[in-house]
Amino acid sequence: MTTGSAGSTVSIKEVAAQAGVSPGTVSNVLNRPHKVAAETRSRVEQVIRELGFVRHGSASTLRAGHSRTIGLSVIDIGNPFFTDVAAGVEDMASELGYAVILGNSSGDRLKEERNLRVFAEQRVRGLLITPSDEDPGRLDVIRHRGISVVLVDHPAHRPDQCSVAVNDITGGRTAAGHLLDGGATRLSYVTGPLTIRQCLDRKSGAEQAVAAAGLDPARALGVVEMPAMNAKAGQRAAEKLVAGGRLPDAIFCANDLLALGLLRGLLQAGLRVPDDVALIGYDDIDFAAASAVSLSSIRQPTYKLGRIATELLLDECENPESHAHQQIMFQPELVARESTRHP
Amino acid sequence: MTTGSAGSTVSIKEVAAQAGVSPGTVSNVLNRPHKVAAETRSRVEQVIRELGFVRHGSASTLRAGHSRTIGLSVIDIGNPFFTDVAAGVEDMASELGYAVILGNSSGDRLKEERNLRVFAEQRVRGLLITPSDEDPGRLDVIRHRGISVVLVDHPAHRPDQCSVAVNDITGGRTAAGHLLDGGATRLSYVTGPLTIRQCLDRKSGAEQAVAAAGLDPARALGVVEMPAMNAKAGQRAAEKLVAGGRLPDAIFCANDLLALGLLRGLLQAGLRVPDDVALIGYDDIDFAAASAVSLSSIRQPTYKLGRIATELLLDECENPESHAHQQIMFQPELVARESTRHP
DNA sequence: CAAGGCCATTAAAACGTTTTTGGCCTCGCA
DNA sequence: TGCGAGGCCAAAAACGTTTTAATGGCCTTG
Numbered sequence: 001m002t003t004g005s006a007g008s009t010v011s012i013k014e015v016a017a018q019a020g021v022s023p024g025t026v027s028n029v030l031n032r033p034h035k036v037a038a039e040t041r042s043r044v045e046q047v048i049r050e051l052g053f054v055r056h057g058s059a060s061t062l063r064a065g066h067s068r069t070i071g072l073s074v075i076d077i078g079n080p081f082f083t084d085v086a087a088g089v090e091d092m093a094s095e096l097g098y099a100v101i102l103g104n105s106s107g108d109r110l111k112e113e114r115n116l117r118v119f120a121e122q123r124v125r126g127l128l129i130t131p132s133d134e135d136p137g138r139l140d141v142i143r144h145r146g147i148s149v150v151l152v153d154h155p156a157h158r159p160d161q162c163s164v165a166v167n168d169i170t171g172g173r174t175a176a177g178h179l180l181d182g183g184a185t186r187l188s189y190v191t192g193p194l195t196i197r198q199c200l201d202r203k204s205g206a207e208q209a210v211a212a213a214g215l216d217p218a219r220a221l222g223v224v225e226m227p228a229m230n231a232k233a234g235q236r237a238a239e240k241l242v243a244g245g246r247l248p249d250a251i252f253c254a255n256d257l258l259a260l261g262l263l264r265g266l267l268q269a270g271l272r273v274p275d276d277v278a279l280i281g282y283d284d285i286d287f288a289a290a291s292a293v294s295l296s297s298i299r300q301p302t303y304k305l306g307r308i309a310t311e312l313l314l315d316e317c318e319n320p321e322s323h324a325h326q327q328i329m330f331q332p333e334l335v336a337r338e339s340t341r342h343p
Numbered sequence: 344m345t346t347g348s349a350g351s352t353v354s355i356k357e358v359a360a361q362a363g364v365s366p367g368t369v370s371n372v373l374n375r376p377h378k379v380a381a382e383t384r385s386r387v388e389q390v391i392r393e394l395g396f397v398r399h400g401s402a403s404t405l406r407a408g409h410s411r412t413i414g415l416s417v418i419d420i421g422n423p424f425f426t427d428v429a430a431g432v433e434d435m436a437s438e439l440g441y442a443v444i445l446g447n448s449s450g451d452r453l454k455e456e457r458n459l460r461v462f463a464e465q466r467v468r469g470l471l472i473t474p475s476d477e478d479p480g481r482l483d484v485i486r487h488r489g490i491s492v493v494l495v496d497h498p499a500h501r502p503d504q505c506s507v508a509v510n511d512i513t514g515g516r517t518a519a520g521h522l523l524d525g526g527a528t529r530l531s532y533v534t535g536p537l538t539i540r541q542c543l544d545r546k547s548g549a550e551q552a553v554a555a556a557g558l559d560p561a562r563a564l565g566v567v568e569m570p571a572m573n574a575k576a577g578q579r580a581a582e583k584l585v586a587g588g589r590l591p592d593a594i595f596c597a598n599d600l601l602a603l604g605l606l607r608g609l610l611q612a613g614l615r616v617p618d619d620v621a622l623i624g625y626d627d628i629d630f631a632a633a634s635a636v637s638l639s640s641i642r643q644p645t646y647k648l649g650r651i652a653t654e655l656l657l658d659e660c661e662n663p664e665s666h667a668h669q670q671i672m673f674q675p676e677l678v679a680r681e682s683t684r685h686p
Numbered sequence: 687c688a689a690g691g692c693c694a695t696t697a698a699a700a701c702g703t704t705t706t707t708g709g710c711c712t713c714g715c716a
Numbered sequence: 717t718g719c720g721a722g723g724c725c726a727a728a729a730a731c732g733t734t735t736t737a738a739t740g741g742c743c744t745t746g
Contacts, residue, residue: 009488009489011701011702011703012702012703013702013703021725021726022725022726022727023702023703023704023726023727024704024705024706024725024726024727024728025724025725025726026703027703027704027705028704028724028725030703030704031704035723035724035725036724036725037723037724037725040724040725052484054460054463054464055464055702055703056405056464056466056701056702056703057401057464057465057466057703058400058401058402058404058405058410058465058466058701058702058703059401059405059701059702059703059704059731060702060703060704061401061703061731062399062401062402062405062701062702062703062704062730062731062732062733063702063703063704063705063730063731064703064704064705064731065704065731067401068464069444069465077426077429077430077433078423078426078427078430078629080421080423083420083421083426084421086420086445087420087421087447090420090445090446090447091447094454094457094458094461099444099446099461099464099465100444100445101412101442101443101444101445102429102433102443102444102445103433103442104430104433111437114437115437117397118437118442120397121397121398121399121400121411121442122400122401122412122442123399123400123401141395145352146352230629231629231630231632231633234633235633260630260633260634261633263635264633264634264635264637267635286421286573286574287574287603287630289574290574290577290578290603290604290607291603291607291634291635292606292607292610292634292635292636293635294607354731354732354733355732355733355734356732356733364695364696365695365696365697366696366697366732366733366734367695367696367697367698367734367735367736368694368695368696369733370733370734370735371694371695371734373733373734374734378693378694378695379694379695380693380694380695383694383695398732398733399731399732399733401731401732401733402701402731402732402733402734403732403733403734404701404733405700405701405702405703405731405732405733405734406700406701406732406733406734406735407701407733407734407735408701408734
């Protein structure tokens with residue numbers, strides 16, 4: 001008999017009665033075990049097990065003023081990048097005893113607002129968010145409630161704010177530099193909307209690399225801007241490039257989904273990768289290594305991003321006085337595979 | 344001035360005072376708008392907006408006895424299959440005003456238990472779970488708390504339980520049948536652990552198809568069982584098959600991740616797909632269509648699975664008396680692409 | 687004109703914890 | 717033996733909402 005009776009939920013009071021102590025003592029066993037005598041403690045713990053007591057999180061939140069949940073708002077849970085981040089968040093949160101409420105905005109501002117509202121209602125202890133645009137106002141209404149916010153995959157512009165990001169300029173420079181190292185002189189950058197910071201930064205990096213190679217970015221770096229960042233858009237980009245004639249020597253895609261679609265389009269058009277055209281993606285998602293011509297990419301520490309962001313957030317929540325805000329910037333890493341194999 | 348003053352959180356009492364009504368009336372405006380006079384209602388709503396009031400979810404949960412969150416426990420959030428399901432759950436829950444707490448077990452039973460505990464603490468209104476094994480006992484401790492459970496991608500064995508699943512036997516039969524239709528006579532089934540129900544059911548289906556074609560399953564259907572179900576395992580399976588000589592005419596993989604890895608392994612070994620060997624996967628994840636040789640697959644209504652499961656769950660929670668338990672079984676669908684193009 | 691019924695609202699209790707305050711008991715020391 | 721200190725625990729208030737029972741006013745009806 002290790003579970004309580006069916007259907008009913010057992011409260012701290014019943015545990016207290018059964019153990020012959022007061023509810024306050026049971027609460028202490030739960031939250032400040034060191035403050036209660038060893039013998040009493042073990043007796044209470046025994047009863048807790050016997051009755052199958054589990055704390056009522058809402059009552060706890062109500063009285064304590066804060067919950068043990070954090071909110072995670074991402075732009076596209078279907079993108080393996082965010083999935084990996086979410087896995088990191090979930091693991092770290094779980095280790096620290098927190099639950100994660102997931103909000104997926106799908107890039108829709110209305111959905112994002114609705115999610116923020118839910119987070120506010122749930123009185124999440126803190127919020128992890130990859131903002132879908134640069135508007136800081138929406139976050140203020142959360143912050144004004146006293147909820148800490150950590151930006152994920154987005155550098156904070158203000159010092160009173162933690163953030164965890166990866167240097168996209170370096171990444172863009174590395175990717176383009178790698179293509180140039182392979183002998184390419186005419187590059188294309190296939191990207192999603194340039195209103196997205198990541199896309200824009202990677203473009204800047206690529207331009208830097210082109211300039212550093214003594215070329216004129218305006219001539220040597222064509223830009224193909226697609227409305228979406230998935231495989232379908234990548235394939236359309238390939239068709240566009242092929243139809244336009246005068247293919248570049250090498251192509252840099254703003255993410256791997258685009259690159260995989262592009263790869264397929266190129267192969268279907270009878271082109272060889274990397275012989276006719278080299279190709280590099282971004283994110284190094286699992287599928288990059290598994291595609292027919294394995295895809296070179298720029299690896300980001302996604303899982304780690306999620307873990308660290310969670311750690312920062314909970315440190316800020318639990319130790320507000322000693323907490324030092326940090327804007328962490330990781331460096332991405334080149335992963336060279338077949339799609340950019342140099343001749 | 345549409346937001347309340349910074350730092351402090353405004354309660355229902357302050358709204359009541361400001362609007363010149365009692366807290367109970369404000370609560371009624373929130374929960375039973377029809378019970379309050381139109382004029383009073385609009386006045387209260389006005390004040391709510393002005394003060395930026397948002398309901399304290401925990402207080403509400405505590406008093407009302409149930410929350411507006413549901414738990415979602417999946418086996419591997421990194422698998423696009425589950426990601427799609429999660430997206431469906433999240434969308435439907437959000438539409439119905441519920442938040443989703445995500446739990447990822449990574450196939451680890453301990454993590455699953457920990458997640459269930461968190462769900463219990465949070466007093467989730469209901470639970471969606473893809474059980475990682477057949478043990479029903481773990482769920483009983485949740486159900487005994489009065490929390491409704493809907494099984495996802497797993498048929499319920501009991502009539503007092505909702506479930507949403509896809510017929511894996513039909514799927515296996517369809518996949519193998521398609522390969523046989525293409526002229527194959529020697530098949531291989533590359534699968535994850537056969538302790539996983541889905542893997543086993545798909546195998547049964549494949550055996551049925553082979554038998555229906557007048558062949559002996561024991562001879563015509565080789566089975567390659569891998570410990571994992573990702574691309575890496577698929578590639579190793581390819582190496583295994585190639586090294587073993589005597590390749591099959593066609594290969595059926597228990598999921599697309601395996602198939603994509605296998606595809607790469609075959610191509611690297613200089614084999615042509617589908618000319619030398621045909622290949623079909625399972626799940627029809629996005630990447631299946633984007634691989635160099637586009638992958639035939641068995642499509643499951645994943646997103647819909649998530650939506651319907653959520654709908655069933657919340658109907659059960661909100662209308663316990665009128666709710667009729669349902670065990671829904673969808674039929675999967677063949678998606679033929681290049682990897683099984685018949686000569 | 688009085689009685690009864692209906693409607694909108696209020697007052698107050700309750701949900702299950704946490705936390706503060708204070709009291710008892712024991713132990714050590716003078 | 718007396719006193720102070722400190723450890724352990726009990727009692728009670730408080731968190732913000734929901735909900736039930738009660739109240740008051742107004743309208744209808746006899």
